[in-house]
Amino acid sequence: MAVIMITNLTKQFGGLIAVENLDIEVKEQSIHSIIGPNGAGKTTLFNCITGFYRPEIGDIRLDDHSLVGLLPDQIVRHGIARTYQNIRLFPDLTAMENILVGMHSHLRAGYFGIVLSLPATRKEEKEANEEALRLLKFVNLAGKGDLLAKNLPYGDQRRLEIGRALASRPKVLCLDEPAAGMNPKESQDLMDFIRHLRDALGITILLIEHQMRVVMGISEKVTVLDYGKKIAEGTPAEVQANPLVIEAYLGRGSATKASAA
Amino acid sequence: MNPVAIQRFPGIRLGLIGGAILVLLSLIGMVEAFNQREIVSDVISMGQTLLLFTAVFIAYLAAIRGRERGQGQVFGAGIAAGLIMAGMLALLVLLGHGVNMRQVFINASPALFQALIFQQEELWAGIGLLLLAGTLTGLAGGLLCLLPDQLRHVLIGGLCSVAIVGLLQDMIAPVLSAWGPLADLNDLLFPGNGLSVSGAIGLFIAVVVLTAFWSFKGQAVQTRIQALPPKSRRGLNLAAVLVGVCVLLVLPQILGLFLSEVMTIVGLYVLLGLGLNIVVGFAGLLDLGYVAFFAIGSYTMAILTSPELGFFDWNFWQALPLAVFFGVLAGVFLGVPVLKMRGDYLAIATLGFGEIIRILVLSDFLRPWLGGAQGIGKIPKAQIAGFEFATPPQIYYLILAGCVLVGFISWRLRDSRLGRAWMAVREDEDVAQAMGINLVATKLLAFATGAGFSALSGAIFATKLGSVYPHSFNVMISINILCVIIVGGMGSMPGVAVGALALVGLPELLREFADYRLLVYGAALVAMMLLKPEGLWPEPTRQRELHETANAAEASRKAEEPAGSRS
Numbered sequence: 001m002a003v004i005m006i007t008n009l010t011k012q013f014g015g016l017i018a019v020e021n022l023d024i025e026v027k028e029q030s031i032h033s034i035i036g037p038n039g040a041g042k043t044t045l046f047n048c049i050t051g052f053y054r055p056e057i058g059d060i061r062l063d064d065h066s067l068v069g070l071l072p073d074q075i076v077r078h079g080i081a082r083t084y085q086n087i088r089l090f091p092d093l094t095a096m097e098n099i100l101v102g103m104h105s106h107l108r109a110g111y112f113g114i115v116l117s118l119p120a121t122r123k124e125e126k127e128a129n130e131e132a133l134r135l136l137k138f139v140n141l142a143g144k145g146d147l148l149a150k151n152l153p154y155g156d157q158r159r160l161e162i163g164r165a166l167a168s169r170p171k172v173l174c175l176d177e178p179a180a181g182m183n184p185k186e187s188q189d190l191m192d193f194i195r196h197l198r199d200a201l202g203i204t205i206l207l208i209e210h211q212m213r214v215v216m217g218i219s220e221k222v223t224v225l226d227y228g229k230k231i232a233e234g235t236p237a238e239v240q241a242n243p244l245v246i247e248a249y250l251g252r253g254s255a256t257k258a259s260a261a
Numbered sequence: 262m263n264p265v266a267i268q269r270f271p272g273i274r275l276g277l278i279g280g281a282i283l284v285l286l287s288l289i290g291m292v293e294a295f296n297q298r299e300i301v302s303d304v305i306s307m308g309q310t311l312l313l314f315t316a317v318f319i320a321y322l323a324a325i326r327g328r329e330r331g332q333g334q335v336f337g338a339g340i341a342a343g344l345i346m347a348g349m350l351a352l353l354v355l356l357g358h359g360v361n362m363r364q365v366f367i368n369a370s371p372a373l374f375q376a377l378i379f380q381q382e383e384l385w386a387g388i389g390l391l392l393l394a395g396t397l398t399g400l401a402g403g404l405l406c407l408l409p410d411q412l413r414h415v416l417i418g419g420l421c422s423v424a425i426v427g428l429l430q431d432m433i434a435p436v437l438s439a440w441g442p443l444a445d446l447n448d449l450l451f452p453g454n455g456l457s458v459s460g461a462i463g464l465f466i467a468v469v470v471l472t473a474f475w476s477f478k479g480q481a482v483q484t485r486i487q488a489l490p491p492k493s494r495r496g497l498n499l500a501a502v503l504v505g506v507c508v509l510l511v512l513p514q515i516l517g518l519f520l521s522e523v524m525t526i527v528g529l530y531v532l533l534g535l536g537l538n539i540v541v542g543f544a545g546l547l548d549l550g551y552v553a554f555f556a557i558g559s560y561t562m563a564i565l566t567s568p569e570l571g572f573f574d575w576n577f578w579q580a581l582p583l584a585v586f587f588g589v590l591a592g593v594f595l596g597v598p599v600l601k602m603r604g605d606y607l608a609i610a611t612l613g614f615g616e617i618i619r620i621l622v623l624s625d626f627l628r629p630w631l632g633g634a635q636g637i638g639k640i641p642k643a644q645i646a647g648f649e650f651a652t653p654p655q656i657y658y659l660i661l662a663g664c665v666l667v668g669f670i671s672w673r674l675r676d677s678r679l680g681r682a683w684m685a686v687r688e689d690e691d692v693a694q695a696m697g698i699n700l701v702a703t704k705l706l707a708f709a710t711g712a713g714f715s716a717l718s719g720a721i722f723a724t725k726l727g728s729v730y731p732h733s734f735n736v737m738i739s740i741n742i743l744c745v746i747i748v749g750g751m752g753s754m755p756g757v758a759v760g761a762l763a764l765v766g767l768p769e770l771l772r773e774f775a776d777y778r779l780l781v782y783g784a785a786l787v788a789m790m791l792l793k794p795e796g797l798w799p800e801p802t803r804q805r806e807l808h809e810t811a812n813a814a815e816a817s818r819k820a821e822e823p824a825g826s827r828s
Contacts, residue, residue: 050695076697090688093681100678101685105697107678111706114677115670125677168697 003028003172003204004049009058011044011228018044020228022058026172026206026221031198033207033215036225037248042208043085045225046174049206050082051075062172076105081170083161085177085208091150095141095160098149099132102167132167138200139163155186159193166197172204173197179214187211191218212249216240224248271326272338272399276345279319283312283346284353287377290368291777296376299455300427306455308376310424313398316346320402328406335406340399347395350377351388358384411476419469426464427456432520432770439517509661513654522653525725527766528660529718533738534745534757535667536714541743542752543680544707545687547608549739550595550615554712556734557591558584558719560622563637563729564630570637572630577643581720588716589709596708600701603690615739623731636730640723656725663721667714671754674710683707684752741765744782748789750796759798 004026011019019041026032034042047053049060051072060067062078070078081102090098107128113121136145139159144152149160158178165173175194179187195218198205209215215222216236224232224239226248232239239245286292296308305313320339327338354374356362362369378387379394405413426433430451437447450460486494513521533555540548565573565580573580599610622631631637643650643659650659674680682703685693694700723729741764749760764785768778789796 052691052695072691072695073697073699076695082695084692088689088692090685090692092688093684097681097684101681101693101696101698104678104682104685109678111674111679114679115673117673121677128678164696 001028002026003063004206005059005061006045006049007059007061009045009048009055009060011041011048011053011055018228019048019055019225022225022228022230024223024230024233026204029198029202029204030220031194031205031207031218033209033219033222034225035209035212035215035222038210039227040225040248041228042225043176044228046082046176046206046208049075049174050080073105076168076170079169079171080174081165081168081172082174083158083165083176083178085180087154087157087161089149089157089161089164092148094146094148095136095152095156096132096145098160098164099135099145099167100128102164103128103132105168135163135167138166154181158182158190162197166201170203172206174206174208176208177210178207179209179211187214188217191215194218212240270338270341271330272323272334272341273345275319275323275326275338276342277349279316279342280346280349282315282319284349286311286315287350287353287373288366288369289777289780290373291780292376293368293370293373294774294776297773298428298430299453300424301461302453302455302457304455304458304461306376307428310427312350314424316343316395316398317401317405319346320399321405322402323399324403324406327403336400336403339401339403339406340396343395343397343399343402344392345395346398347392350395351391354378354384354388354391411473415469415473415476418472419465422468423456423461423465426450427461429770430455435517436515436520440515513657516654518653521657523766523769525653525657525660526769527761528657528664529722529725530742530745530761530765531664531758532660532667532718532721533715533742534749534761535664535671535754536711536718537742538711538746538752538754538757539671539674539683539714540707540711542746543675543687544683544704546704546707547604548611548708548711549608549736549743550611550613550618551711551715551742552734552736552738553595553615553618554588554591554715555719555722555738556618556622556731557712558588558716559723559729559734560631560637560719561587561716562720562723563632563640566724567637567640569639570630570632576641577720577724578645581717584720585713585716588719589713591716592709592712593705595712596705600704612736612739615734615736619731619734619736622734632729634731636728638728640727640729642727643724650724656721660721660725663717667717668754670710675754679703679706744786748786748797750799753796753798753800756796756798756800760796763797 002025004024006022006024006026009019009022009024010017022041022045024032024034024045034045036042044053048055049067051067051070051074055068058068062080065078067075067078067080090101093101107124109121109124112118133142133145136142139162141152141156141160141163144156149157152160162173162175162178178194179190182190191214194205194207197203207215207219219236222232222234222236222239223230224242224245226244231244231248232242234242292308292312294308295311296306298307299305300307300310320343323342324335324339327334327336330338354377357369357371357374377391378384379390381387381390405416408416434447434451437443437450450456450464452460456464486497489497512524516524533551536554537548537551540546540551561584562577562580564570565575565583566577568574595611595614599607602610621627623634624631625633627633648655650656682693682698685696685698686700686703690700693703722733726733745760745764746757747760748764749756749758764782768775768782771778774781
């Protein structure tokens with residue numbers, strides 16, 4: 001059962017085609033990786049899914065609702081959350097506040113409820129605080145809730161960003177190069193954490209990764225992009241054996257040049 | 262003296278800067294004007310205090326720089342700075358004796374030079390005394406630098422409070438003397454112009470003892486309060502709030518007419534500041550046209566209540582909700598077109614909006630409805646059950662009620678889903694949107710709330726003055742409110758009150774020196790940004806953040822130092 005269906009997606013910036021005729025099907029509760037060399041269009045694809053860019057052609061559907069043309073805040077409400085390649089926490093808010101902001105989309109308190117501190121608002125706020133504490137614990141940041149996000153160590157910031165994304169109770173979590181800047185041991189820990197996250201919460205994970213080696217262990221399906229096009233798709237083993245993929249990563253042979261010309 | 266030497270010896274560089282400042286202060290007439298007021302009778306005047314505090318501060322900075330270059334240089338740098346400053350003043354005096362500078366510098370009078378050389382008959386004796394004073398200043402700077410931090414804070418606190426009490430004698434003395442039991446204390450402290458010597462010493466010792474007690478024991482008291490069970494801690498908080506409320510309630514009875522008037526002005530700025538704090542401090546939307554909503558509140562109140570125009574004849578309480586409503590409406594009206602703008606562009610667009618409103622009310626075209634340049638008069642006072650809010654002490658209560666209401670609303674909003682959404686927008690608009698925050702609704706709510714508070718302040722302002730004129734609503738008001746927030750601490754609500762007291766209350770109290778108001782204002786802002794960028798009363802997290810980065814920077818510097826020395 002596909003949770004995300006991307007069909008015939010194309011995104012251009014002026015004359016540059018960043019993503020071209022892309023079809024991707026993401027299965028529910030799977031860990032699906034998008035890999036590819038620098039500039040392959042991976043982040044552009046994410047930005048299209050989460051509403052930061054509006055694609056020119058094609059459709060993105062989540063559980064049969066089209067997401068094209070929706071604003072990022074509406075897409076979050078549909079159940080897609082994301083993290084960023086270069087961490088984008090709210091630096092001057094505490095870790096706890098970052099998570100609470102992540103919960104914004106499913107809190108209901110209105111202006112007058114807040115000013116009058118109505119019982120429903122108080123109850124909701126109390127529950128939100130408890131849930132935020134649980135989430136902090138879940139991402140291994142228990143006891144660090146009062147620290148400002150920018151003062152946390154790098155690894156903690158990565159995990160806090162994931163926690164903030166989880167706070168919106170997503171069906172699909174999009175992680176943009178979560179292992180960037182980590183050493184092999186740290187990225188292995190992170191991959192274990194991501195698998196645990198999927199198993200514990202039953203969500204779908206869409207993962208962008210630059211390093212093939214990192215994703216091979218945990219992905220159920222891998223899509224390889226190069227120059228905005230899908231060049232291969234399949235299980236990690238199939239993809240690794242694909243000559244086009246090897247070529248894209250190790251260098252372009254004469255065959256590619258000929259086809260480009 | 263070549264430039265390299267100036268760079269190498271901090272005492273020389275800072276001395277030259279300090280000397281230039283002192284010469285400037287003298288030549289623009291500040292020293293002489295301030296000399297009218299004695300801080301301690303027959304010992305030191307305000308002008309001398311100004312020079313002395315500046316000189317000691319510069320010498321202290323020089324001593325710190327000197328210490329960075331080696332322990333031996335502390336006094337060297339301090340004294341060098343002190344001597345250079347004194348030398349520059351001495352040169353000024355000599356120049357003044359030889360040449361008449363008054364065609365350019367009208368304040369370079371013989372009286373000024375006499376004051377600079379301590380009223381000595383003999384010129385050279387005076388100059389010697391001046392240089393000696395410079396040396397002593399340098400020594401004092403060096404000593405301050407060597408003292409342990411706590412002791413230094415205590416000493417500075419004592420000296421500053423003596424200076425402040427001396428400076429504000431005209432406000433403090435009437436308040437004290439009006440109050441039976443304190444009248445004796447008043448006679449003791451202020452026998453004539455300025456503090457008495459014994460009064461000054463007594464005050465200094467009292468403040469030093471109190472601050473010393475707090476800096477040594479305060480930590481322990483705080484941990485003890487922290488250790489209390491939540492229930493009694495809440496009780497303690499409640500008690501503190503109650504005491505605060507009582508003080509605020511009886512304040513106008515103690516303060517008398519003039520100080521109550523000052524407090525009403527401060528209160529109006531607190532109202533305005535709390536509103537702008539939501540827009541700028543919480544949501545990070547730089548609004549320079551904030552005075553427009555103040556004007557809209559005032560004019561709505563005036564049009565609805567003044568019999569002069571003859572459209573309506575409402576009373577204050579009927580008109581108030583409508584004034585706030587129109588303010589909110591204007592906030593939304595302004596918010597919609599500028600939604601997509603950020604930072605500088607937003608500031609300029611809102612600045613334009615503020616001017617549009619002012620020019621509209623000034624225009625001849627709208628004169629029949631808005632009164633044009635002559636404004637609208639005869640605005641009635643607010644009344645509750647026969648009690649009229651007419652005199653400053655009475656209006657004070659009206660404004661206090663407004664401040665409490667607005668403060669309460671801001672406090673509730675800040676700690677809510679909405680307040681967090683505002684702060685998220687301030688931090689990173691794109692990510693905030695990706696967290697499910699509707700940018701349009703969130704920003705408009707900030708604009709509308711701020712505008713509503715501002716309009717409330719404007720409505721009270723209109724009934725306080727009894728009339729409104731377009732020129733009351735110029736752009737300087739917007740800038741002043743912004744300064745109040747910055748000086749108090751961005752996003753901090755107690756900071757707004759402190760900022761308003763410092764930037765609006767103090768200048769009102771020191772009206773006789775109004776000529777130098779903008780200069781002091783500017784200098785204070787620059788000093789704030791350099792010394793205490795987080796504001797006078799910052800938000801707790803914000804304070805932690807700025808100091809932590811400073812600590813982190815310090816730590817990394819220390820970590821690098823040994824590595825550097827090894828290589």
